[in-house]
Amino acid sequence: MDKDYYKTLNVERSATNEEIKKAFRKLALKYHPDRNPENKDEAEAQFKEINEAYAILSDEEKREIYDTYGYEGLKGQYGSNFSDIIKSFLNFDSIFDDLFGPFARQHSRKGSDIQVDLGLNMEEVFNGCSREIEFERSIPCEKCGGTGAKTPQDIETCSNCGGSGKVRRQQLFFTVSQTCPACGGRGKIITKKCPECRGKGLGSTLEKMTVDIEAGLDNGTVLMSRGKGNIIDEKFPPGDLYIVLNVQEDPVFTKDGMNLYAELPVPFSSALLGDTLEFPYFNGEIIKIDIPKKTEHGHILKLRGYGIKRKGYRGDLIFRVGLEMPAKLNKTQEKVLKQFQKLTEKSYHRSKAFRETMDKRFKK
DSSP, X not given: OOXXXXXXXXXXXXXXXXXXXXXXXXXXXXXXXXXXXXXXXXXXXXXXXXXHHHHHHTSHHHHHHHHHHHHHHXXXXXXXXXXXXXXXXXXXXXXXXXXXXXXXXXHHOOOOOEEEEEEEOHHHHHHOEEEEEEEEEEXXXXXXXXXXXXXXXXXXXXXXXXXXXXXXXXXXXXXXXXXXTTTTTXXXXXXXXXXXXXXXXXXXXXXXXXXXXXXXOOTTOEEEETTOSOOSOXXXXXOOEEEEEEEOOOSSXXXXXXXXXXXXXXXXXXXXXXXXXXEEOGGGOEEEXXXXXXXXXXXXXXXXXXXXXXXXXXXXXXXXXXXXXXXXOOHHHHHHHHHHHHHHTTXXXXXXXXHHHHHHXXXX
């Protein structure tokens, strides 16, 4: 299958070398895997396609063959394994060095991020709060300053790469750049390791910080504190701190947006005759709920403005009525209810209609 390298780089076939390089620079920044941690596999695949296109179009000889004969012409010129050769050439770090300079790649290397789970109850969600958290953070080893060596004299320039951290080898018409296997890309070799960090160059510290949490945030909300993550080297930026809110299940209320929902048990007599019920609420407030006469099970009662307040807006407090029957009846209560039943037996219109429907359908 033929490949359209010009389309991959989003340039015209008449594009100059500078325009091709500019287009590649823009796309390389966009799709570099280090800049797309959430979609790294997809970004890496796209990045390889972009680099393959640039490797061809930035070379006058290969571009001329491609323009004349297409992708198949390149395969004919350099062999059927041409695509595999291209892929072996693609080294993210070396490409970044060549186009953007070593600083760009170093800047993309930062310390790892830290995640802290923070539990909240419904009172804290309702009002907002400030909470102190503790977390362990990696920092450069204090004893060796992050070098990993026992003394500065125990650090030698890697003889394999000459201190560059990269080794290059020729493969057909490509120069392949790879991380030096001897020093792991550091450019230095440690002859004697720091006894404190055992050559890792990292220590740890316990940090505390106060987190301000505004009212109304949902379970699973992630708050970020930039630069509060792990530090791998003073030359590179630290990672970030991510605080994940875990709202504990409340025995009364459930939250949906800014609204609060609850099941409201209402005595049978209050639902039938109507009533005003009083309940304690957040912050010592007493709320009054008017129960209309003949309120049925499942009826919805809404108290506007009694939900969670945030940024000038306040949600509602919404109750679903659950009729509650007496746990026990004494003889006097049973007698009164029987009298009530006799007096009201013709008042249940839905029961009467249901019975008539069943009679018509099944009575023979």
